[in-house]
Amino acid sequence: MSGGVPKLRLRGLRKAFGAKQVLDGVDLEVAAGHSLVILGGSGSGKSVTIKCVLGLIEPDAGTIEIDGRDLLRMPRREREAIGDRIGMLFQNGALFDSLPVWENVCFKLLAQKRIDRRRARDKAAEVLAQVGLAASVGDLSPAELSGGMQKRVALARTIAAEPDLIFFDEPTTGLDPIMGAVIDGLIVDCVQRLGATAVSITHDMASARRIGDTAAMLYAGRLVWSGPAASLGQSGNAMVDQFARGEREGPIKMELRR
Template identity: 75%
Template sequence: MSGAVTPPQGTPKLRIRGLRKAFGSKQVLDGIDLDVASGTSMVVIGGSGSGKSVLLRCILGLIEPDAGSIEVDGVDVLRLRRREREAVNRRIGMLFQNGALFDSLTVWENVAFGLMARRQINRRDAREKAGDVLRQVGLDPSVGLLSPSELSGGMQKRVGLARAIAAQPEILFFDEPTTGLDPIMGAVIDGLIVECVRTLGSTAIAITHDMASATRIGDAAAMLYRGRLVWQGPAASLLESGNPLVDQFTHGRREGPISMELRR
């Protein structure tokens, strides 16, 4: 892939060390260490305000952390110049929580937006490319002529996924991919995500509250609590982690260490 970096053997695709971020007196990220191996999917779970979205935004370069390092293929992106960082970001695809489609553009223009914005493709070829990508997410290319407002929530998620994979990114981020979807459509979207990630050979990071989604998408999982990673392990072990914080969260129990702290 153009612009790709060949890392030393054994180097994680994403390596985070000592990541810290505060807003005023509130410490949102408090020394995060996380590795994501190349070609694997990591899901990060945690309650509202635990720091999941801030972590994602730090990795994407939307927020500057106070301390720590974020390495992609062994290169600390926090120390790159703007143009170099933009080159790294071009290797990343993102599925936003609510789709974040542009209402003023047609579906196919949304799908090919990044490619056209970077002048990687002309409009005629972009429309054909968008049709091909829409097929990958189970939509007929004719959907490309519609506006986002004409789509159901599930279709909007598919279009958002199509846009995320259009440039064949090395890294994919998913922000609450099943939010607002019924359980069946959530399972469909998860299946498409897994299929697309495997087809591209991408590395994926997802943040989610949906435990069924987490176990379907993830190879590995981690839980954030009060700005710290309190558990990491196989995603298949989320419901049987043996960690009291994780067990309470994943099973939705009212009683446990999290509720005890909330009562103080």
């Protein structure tokens, strides 16, 4: 990576669950303002990687640097302050069922920043508009929304506190291709508007090309390739090309029990 300190840098990240080594020395860098897409089959360690960065899982070894500072070796308060600037869109949205949409959207502003509830409501309407939803949606419960709307509300919640590093865990999974493209477009717009750095996990190649500047592939807990997202399918790496084309035969062997 050329020029300056990367926004996010992982070095030798390792994590095992019992005898299973899920991350086996992951090295990764994302430049500030760039969008990286992480590819890989199920169980390759993609979600564990971002959960380590988010502090949801403690890695066994390695370093996680944000703006050049190692998260794992800093005091808890400083780590919390950095965590404050990170956003996350969960695969299933993970909206809080017990709260109306507007409180979901402004959750961080209400619970952590302690802004006035009336101001939060106005802010929720403003952010919902950014993801193409009417202010009236704010009064609904998450259970009353379709899958696509839930994803948009989850995106609104992610961007409401204006983070500068955002993670997206399979943002288009479970959506039809058109809604998937809409969500991808919103992600690109929101990330550009905030000037944020984005790291996304996806299995959807069309989505990867739309939202990623660069792509990286994890296989068996290691980074096996990184390059421009536009080159997926013609990367020259047999594993990446097999994965991008969804081919059964190739260097990636699926573990099937017969």
